[in-house]
Amino acid sequence: MRRFRIQNVSGAVLYVLLGVTAVVLALFFFGGETPLEERTVADLSKEEPLYTNLLLGWMYVLAGLVLLLTLCMMARRFALAWVVSPREALRPWLGAGLLAVVLLVSWLLGSDVPLDIPGYDGTENTPFWLKLADMFLYAVYVLLGGGVALIAGFAVWKRWRR
Numbered sequence: 001m002r003r004f005r006i007q008n009v010s011g012a013v014l015y016v017l018l019g020v021t022a023v024v025l026a027l028f029f030f031g032g033e034t035p036l037e038e039r040t041v042a043d044l045s046k047e048e049p050l051y052t053n054l055l056l057g058w059m060y061v062l063a064g065l066v067l068l069l070t071l072c073m074m075a076r077r078f079a080l081a082w083v084v085s086p087r088e089a090l091r092p093w094l095g096a097g098l099l100a101v102v103l104l105v106s107w108l109l110g111s112d113v114p115l116d117i118p119g120y121d122g123t124e125n126t127p128f129w130l131k132l133a134d135m136f137l138y139a140v141y142v143l144l145g146g147g148v149a150l151i152a153g154f155a156v157w158k159r160w161r162r
Contacts, residue, residue, distance in 0.1 A: 017062070024058045027051040042119030102142050103135060110134030 027050075034040075034048040041048050049055075074092055081089035111134055112127030 021058065021062075024051070024055055028055045040122075042121065099139075102139050106138035106142065107131055107135040109138055 029049070031049065031051045034050050034052075036044055039048045074096065077092065078089050110131035112131050114125050114127070114130070117125065
């Protein structure tokens with residue numbers, strides 16, 4: 001009898017997700033255009049792929065799965081580490097807490113002034129969506145800057161330590 005291995009399951013799930021992603025991308029790029037009367041763009045001469053909403057929905061599903069799996073694995077690791085050392089078990093949550101602080105500060109720094117966009121009649125030009133977009137942009141800037149600073153700092157530390 002063949003032994004069950006988690007690598008087989010995770011590999012199969014990976015291939016299924018890649019297959020669905022390939023199909024969604026193929027539909028998006030080769031599935032045709034939205035009829036003129038159904039387009040949401042202001043300039044009707046611009047192309048609008050028919051399966052844009054499907055692609056966006058699939059991206060939301062994948063992002064949600066990543067978030068859910070990350071939180072579940074953090075909770076599992078926390079529970080296993082808590083038995084051995086409660087202090088060490090709290091260490092991974094420091095990064096999550098730091099990310100929450102970065103998101104909160106970047107939300108507070110975000111602007112809620114509606115933009116003047118010629119030809120735009122959508123519903124997303126509201127204070128909430130503007131602050132949310134600014135929050136993500138500022139958070140990306142901070143995280144990228146922190147990553148570059150850490151790379152440079154560790155490179156200098158390694159040279160200095162020799």
